[in-house]
Amino acid sequence: MGSNKCRLGTFIELRENTNDDLSYGVSDVRGVNNLKELMSTKSDLNGRDLSKFQLVYPGEFVFNHRTSRNGSKFSIAYNDGSKPIICTEDYVVFRIKPECKKELSARWLYMFFNRPEFDRYVITNSWGSSTEFYNWEDVQAIELELPSYAIQQKYVNVYNATLANQQSYEHGLADLKLVCDAHIENLRKHTPAKTIGQYLIPCEQRNDIGLSVDFVRGLSVSKQVITTKANMDGVSLNSYKLFPPKAIAYVADTSRRGDKMSLGFNDSEDTYLVSSISTVFRTDENYLLPEYLMLFFCRDEFDRYARFHSWGSARETFDWDEMCSVEIPVPDIAIQQDIVDIFKAYNTRKGIAEKLKNQIQNICPILIKGSIEEAQKTDEA
Secondary structure, rough: OOOOEEEEEOOOEEEEEEEOOOOHHHHEEEEEEEOOEEOOOOOOOOOHHHHHEEEOOOOOOEEEEEOOOOOOOOEEEOOOOOOOOEOOEEEEEEEEEHHHHOOOHHHHHHHOOOHHHHHHHHHHHOOOOOEEEHHHHHOOEEEEEEEOHHHHHHHHHHHHHHHHHHHHHHHHHHHHHHHHHHHHHHHHHOOOEEEEEHHHOOOOEOOOOOHHHHHHHEEOOOOOEOOOOOOOOOOOOOOEEEEEEEEEEEEOOOOOOOOOOOOEEEOOOOOEEEOEEEEEEEOOOOHHHHHHHHHHHHOHHHHHHHHHOEEOOOOOOOOOOHOOOOOOOOOOOHHHHHHHHHHHHHHHHHHHHHHHHHHHHHHHHHHHHHHHHHHHHHHHO
């Protein structure tokens, strides 16, 4: 037979192993996000009794049975690592029964969970008044059309190949970042710092060329140029500033942004518009590349510097004079370009890794559907 309609509870069993001997500590604690990934916990663990935390061994699943206020997602993950992790008592841990491992592939089951249809099913079937839950008994009651193990494994192999491709891109990211940071630290030690003001050229041109609201952009604390979130209905764009290619723009007000400066670099070929409260400037590229300058602006120490050097009573600002007083090592243009090229390679690789990661999630429903349809055709033959 190619497929078998069954209850999931036939193949899985509850696991209730706790960290009694405290073999695992705070660094081993994980949570589950709504992307169905294990992640380092953000919870304050001071005073928590880790001996009561649950063990999740490699090959086991873990889920949070609370489904309300979770973005219409069911938080469930699979420990595909080589080491156990621990999680709080709020989670439920289970595994495929040892005697069923040749009937149900753990990776196929994870793909089954990693589908929008499954999230919708769980949210629809969650219970509770102020807080909704999807419990162990509900997981056991899930009905699925299970292809033969051979068909499951065929589609799991496709998933694994895609995952390996994504991970190969991701593994090189840390090394590239280290190389870039090492270059910058070396420059700090061996290249005299210079104030950047001598290389900055203010851009004060207003929107006298009639650009529409489609060109309005905002500046984020993550140092990105973003589509504006402001309500632009009835807003005159005449006073908005032009934000040309290869220019940098920032918001001088630092008092309401969580110790982060809103700043961005226009790396597109389009001229954008930014609010009149923004400061826009270019660099003299004979001496200072804007991409090189952005490497320093994107570092945490720049945010701390800008916050410390902001002035005002009701509103603190990092004004133009303070920006011009920033000091960084300014090496030869060729050296700047080498560092920028490494960082561009890092960003390119990071972008590909993120796209592949999204593709992995998008491919799960396709692979599950494909495996079930192949099993049905086998039954009909």
